[in-house]
Amino acid sequence: xxxxxxxxxxxxxxxxxxxxxxxxxxxxxxxxxxxxxxxxxxxxxxxxxxxxxxxxxxxxxxxxxxxxxxxxxxxxxxxxxxxxxxxxxxxxxxxxxxxxxxxxxxxxxxxxxxxxxxxxxxxxxxxxxxxxxxxxxxxxxxxxxxxxxxxxxxxxxxxxxxxxxxxxxxxxxxxxxxxxxxxxxxxxxxxxxxxxxxxxxxxxxxxxxxxxxxxxxxxxxxxxxxxxxxxxxxxxxxxxxxxxxxxxxxxxxxxxxxxxxxxxxxxxxxxxxxxxxxxxxxxxxxxxxxxxxxxxxxxxxxxxxxxxx
Amino acid sequence: xxxxxxxxxxxxxxxxxxxxxxxxxxxxxxxxxxxxxxxxxxxxxxxxxxxxxxxxxxxxxxxxxxxxxxxxxxxxxxxxxxxxxxxxxxxxxxxxxxxxxxxxxxxxxxxxxxxxxxxxxxxxxxxxxxxxxxxxxxxxxxxxxxxxxxxxxxxxxxxxxxxxxxxxxxxxxxxxxxxxxxxxxxxxxxxxxxxxxxxxxxxxxxxxxxxxxxxxxxxxxxxxxxxxxxxxxxxxxx
Numbered sequence: 001x002x003x004x005x006x007x008x009x010x011x012x013x014x015x016x017x018x019x020x021x022x023x024x025x026x027x028x029x030x031x032x033x034x035x036x037x038x039x040x041x042x043x044x045x046x047x048x049x050x051x052x053x054x055x056x057x058x059x060x061x062x063x064x065x066x067x068x069x070x071x072x073x074x075x076x077x078x079x080x081x082x083x084x085x086x087x088x089x090x091x092x093x094x095x096x097x098x099x100x101x102x103x104x105x106x107x108x109x110x111x112x113x114x115x116x117x118x119x120x121x122x123x124x125x126x127x128x129x130x131x132x133x134x135x136x137x138x139x140x141x142x143x144x145x146x147x148x149x150x151x152x153x154x155x156x157x158x159x160x161x162x163x164x165x166x167x168x169x170x171x172x173x174x175x176x177x178x179x180x181x182x183x184x185x186x187x188x189x190x191x192x193x194x195x196x197x198x199x200x201x202x203x204x205x206x207x208x209x210x211x212x213x214x215x216x217x218x219x220x221x222x223x224x225x226x227x228x229x230x231x232x233x234x235x236x237x238x239x240x241x242x243x244x245x246x247x248x249x250x251x252x253x254x255x256x257x258x259x260x261x262x263x264x265x266x267x268x269x270x271x272x273x274x275x276x277x278x279x280x281x282x283x284x285x286x287x288x289x290x291x292x293x294x295x296x297x298x299x300x301x302x303x304x305x306x307x308x309x
Numbered sequence: 310x311x312x313x314x315x316x317x318x319x320x321x322x323x324x325x326x327x328x329x330x331x332x333x334x335x336x337x338x339x340x341x342x343x344x345x346x347x348x349x350x351x352x353x354x355x356x357x358x359x360x361x362x363x364x365x366x367x368x369x370x371x372x373x374x375x376x377x378x379x380x381x382x383x384x385x386x387x388x389x390x391x392x393x394x395x396x397x398x399x400x401x402x403x404x405x406x407x408x409x410x411x412x413x414x415x416x417x418x419x420x421x422x423x424x425x426x427x428x429x430x431x432x433x434x435x436x437x438x439x440x441x442x443x444x445x446x447x448x449x450x451x452x453x454x455x456x457x458x459x460x461x462x463x464x465x466x467x468x469x470x471x472x473x474x475x476x477x478x479x480x481x482x483x484x485x486x487x488x489x490x491x492x493x494x495x496x497x498x499x500x501x502x503x504x505x506x507x508x509x510x511x512x513x514x515x516x517x518x519x520x521x522x523x524x525x526x527x528x529x530x531x532x533x534x535x536x537x538x539x540x541x542x543x544x545x546x547x
Contacts (some may be wrong), residue, residue: 037543038536047532048479052463064540075544087355090479094533098540106544120430121463125453125480127530128491129430130520133438136404139409157531158399165434168404182392183399183431192390209396214402220398248371251412254405255368258361265356266358271396 007242016154017178017230018078021078025113027229028152029067029076038095049125054206057083060091062098070237072109073233075099081157083117088162089121093131098139102120109141110148110240113170118185121163132162139169140246147261148243152224152232153179154212160185169307171243172225174235175212181220182210203280203289205250208271213286213294217275219303226291243308253308261303278303310446310499312382318503319344319380332359333382334366340508345370348382348423348436355432356389360402365407371416377421378511381410383437386425396413403435407492410439419511424449424484424493438492442510444483445493452482467521478529488531491520 011027019027026034040058049056061083067076077096079086096113103111120128139149151167153159154176159167164183167173172309175181184192186200199205207215215221215287222239225231244250265274274284278301289297312333316326326335326346331353333500336345347363348354357382370377388399414420422437425446437443445451458481459468474481487493497506521537525532 037540042428044532044536044539048477051473051477052465066544074451090530090533091536094536095540097521097536099544102541102544105541120453122454122459123480125459126486126490126492127479127524127533129434129453130438130487130490130524130530131533133434133492134518134520136407136439137411140408140415144415151463162431162434163414165401165404165407165431168401169408181400182395183388183403184395189390189392189395198392209392215394215398218398220401245413246408248368248412248416251364251368251405251409252372254360254401254408255364258357258398258402258405262357262361265397266393268396269393274396 011157011233012228014229015227016176016229016232017156017227020082021080021116024229025063025065025067027075027223028233029069029072033068034065034076035067036063038064038097043090046091046124048090052123054123060089060095060245061086062092062095064095066108068234069109074110074112075103075106075108076112076114078114079116079155081155084121085118086116086155086157087118087121088094088128088131089124090131091125093128093135096292097134097138100135100142103142104145104239107145107147109122110150111142113149113151113166115151115159115167116157117159117161117163118157119163132166135166136169139166143171143246145280149239150174150236150239150243152183152236153221154232156178156229158182158210161298172239173221174225174239175215175221175303176225177212178227178229179212180206180210181215207287214271216298217280217301217304218280219306221303224291224294224298244309250308253306256304257308281289311446312384312425314423315382315423315503319507326332330359332362334362335356339378339504342375343377345377345379346382347379347383349432349468350382352384352386352427353405354386355435356391357399359364359401360406360435364406364409367413370418370539371413375498376417378421379410380507381420381436381440383422383424383433384429385428385436386434387429388431403431407439414441415508418422419514421507421510424451426450427452429453439517441514442494443492443508444498445488447496449484450482451484451487451493454484486529489524489527491523491530493524
């Protein structure tokens, strides 16, 4: 690493939200340990984007490879939200599928997926959608082999569409304030159902409904991080150590957890109502809380921590 | 083909399959045992409530331990697009349903998808695409997004997209294109008895996920299989 770039990969100083996919991976891993598969020099580019007169990326918007995390071998995938919104195209998806399938024989300590995606790349929609289904099957196979699959969510593009379904398939998820997890994005809901159903320009509404704090409070994510690479690294190490098994007991527990969520909060119109029912004293104050105050709040919410994923 | 016609073809001796709010659950006698049916009918969007009803039925079957085959019938809309669904964490609910089906598959339940109508986006991924083998009936219309919406997002004229769709299966909606990508394994013959065709699918289930191989052979996903194989090869080199 050249000296001029050293500051930008200091894990404490580097903002996860602002960093590129490659910066995140390099700074997340033990220094010098990251080794990329199908690196940009191989120029595996989309065969489909030229049809739409769109620029291509040498890595098709995803970085995959091996690294060490606290000395333990891991496989890592990182989506680049700045290229086509981190969306799943044919090559992009196939790189992730290949990495997960490789885990079955390599048996790493974990597979880390650094989500930063709007979902399916529409110019390659059928390939992207199918790759998402293949990814979910592969994650289940990896988890069933006893290998934790950890999702880290805090990028510009959030984790939308099929990305949200993949995230829900992981063993554990860490999220930052800027991370959003959702299936339909705000614009999609507004376009299809109108602004009275969801006003996508209301950014506070977007964060309350899909943002990291809400997901953490209701148990949709297992750790909340400040926006730094070192915070995500610490969370990943912690989550690897307490990943739930993939079996009937876990899914029965998840069924009960999700049924209970609808029974308790199914009539809530806004996240602040849910937070109040969860026992958060000053639910209006949640969006402005710093990480320490938020962690204290989370520690008093029973629903936030579970093995039912 | 309608769901009623499908069920009549599958279960000449009758069945207990019901449709409520567009959600299909029940079973019928099939060969030596039972066939469990879950799914979505009537172009219904799949939201948090519906996903849990279907996953409950699947998990009950896994717990029963009879290894009965599970048929996932699909004529759905996309995921339900609403503030309430996203507030409650729709991604967890849809993923949970997919995981239940994948667990059933791992627990020796043959899982077969049957798309006979529409399906799209998250609803498609959580149901039909989470089965071991996906069959379709002619007239089925799976899609990720309809062409007018693709035109809006890509800012290309609709006529141009229609022209491109004829030669490029990778982005265009429709059954033929989903067959070409390998997502749909096989198209059934509505002129032949359905129960026998489903029984043949169950008897010939292959281990593993062969959708990228099919996509390569059929030309709808020309490079995916090679890319994932290349990643595996490079990962295998110390």
